[in-house]
Amino acid sequence: MNGANTLIGKQSTFAKRQNPQLQIVQQGGYLESVSSKAGSLNLMVSNKGFEMIEGTLKINERLTLLPPDDPNHSETYYILEGSLKNDAGLMLELGDSCSTQGLQDTFIFTALGFTRFLYISSKPIFHEISHEMQDLLQLAVDIELKDGYTADHCLRLQRLSYATGQELALESHRLHVLDYGAYLHDVGKIKIPLEILQKPAKLTDEEYRIIKNHPSYGYDMLANTFMKEAGRIVEQHHERLDGSGYPFALSQENILLEAYIVAVADTYDAMTTDRPYRKALDPQIAFDELDKYSNIHYPKEVVKAFRSAVKRIELGH
Ligand SMILES: [Fe+2]
Numbered sequence: 001m002n003g004a005n006t007l008i009g010k011q012s013t014f015a016k017r018q019n020p021q022l023q024i025v026q027q028g029g030y031l032e033s034v035s036s037k038a039g040s041l042n043l044m045v046s047n048k049g050f051e052m053i054e055g056t057l058k059i060n061e062r063l064t065l066l067p068p069d070d071p072n073h074s075e076t077y078y079i080l081e082g083s084l085k086n087d088a089g090l091m092l093e094l095g096d097s098c099s100t101q102g103l104q105d106t107f108i109f110t111a112l113g114f115t116r117f118l119y120i121s122s123k124p125i126f127h128e129i130s131h132e133m134q135d136l137l138q139l140a141v142d143i144e145l146k147d148g149y150t151a152d153h154c155l156r157l158q159r160l161s162y163a164t165g166q167e168l169a170l171e172s173h174r175l176h177v178l179d180y181g182a183y184l185h186d187v188g189k190i191k192i193p194l195e196i197l198q199k200p201a202k203l204t205d206e207e208y209r210i211i212k213n214h215p216s217y218g219y220d221m222l223a224n225t226f227m228k229e230a231g232r233i234v235e236q237h238h239e240r241l242d243g244s245g246y247p248f249a250l251s252q253e254n255i256l257l258e259a260y261i262v263a264v265a266d267t268y269d270a271m272t273t274d275r276p277y278r279k280a281l282d283p284q285i286a287f288d289e290l291d292k293y294s295n296i297h298y299p300k301e302v303v304k305a306f307r308s309a310v311k312r313i314e315l316g317h
Pocket residue numbers: 185186214237238
């Protein structure tokens with residue numbers, strides 16, 4: 001499941017018909033539900049490790065099928081409503097089913113309209129993908145708000161980064177990890193004291209040194225979650241091509257392409273949105289600034305791909 005979206009609700013609507021032997025969960029009643037801007041996940045059955053979940057997705061939101069993490073785990077999807085398509089033109093339509101058993105690659109499908117599906121997992125997965133997701137993704141949004149961004153900063157960064165990754169023809173699994181990495185890039189700021197994060201005056205060297213820990217804090221926070229693969233992207237999103245970045249002053253190809261993508265998107269978004277200390281700049285000024293630092297802070301091809309991605313998003317493609 002793709003989950004890097006702000007979760008906005010969590011509820012339990014366990015409506016059941018009572019019988020000492022047979023527990024019937026009535027239509028519309030779920031053991032637990034979580035919803036987000038992208039859709040919802042509703043736990044219908046949880047039985048000896050096996051789970052049946054109903055999922056919904058809004059138009060243009062994504063469903064990601066991942067290769068199983070162990071050979072005994074399988075996931076099956078059955079489309080109840082709507083249809084989905086992947087970049088290669090593969091369709092999942094009403095009544096279709098598929099399983100992740102034997103998958104080597106990651107498959108990312110986009111909902112062509114409102115979509116509803118059954119999701120059956122051979123191991124308990126609901127809490128992992130809902131609660132863990134809920135906490136971290138919410139934290140990412142909270143911290144950006146405290147840092148003076150608008151609530152959509154994470155979402156915009158996710159969209160911009162993903163689209164740039166597509167321009168650079170990243171394969172599906174890397175796109176999937178980039179999706180989370182972009183959304184969670186600043187989650188480590190939660191460990192930075194607020195008086196430093198929100199200090200209206202210039203930071204002292206010591207305060208700046210503390211701020212510079214946030215990529216590593218983010219990496220640590222993801223280390224034991226199912227999003228751990230995104231940790232390196234988070235850790236490197238302030239590294240720069242010429243070695244002038246932090247926390248490790250990495251340079252050139254020692255920095256992940258995904259981290260460069262997030263860096264470019266983050267810089268652009270910071271410039272083109274209102275910040276506490278100045279109004280949003282015109283996109284053209286932001287592009288000029290990125291061009292100026294192309295091949296100094298960011299690889300040229302990433303800046304170029306980012307431009308195309310922004311254009312494509314503006315055109316609604
Ligand atoms: Fe950051």
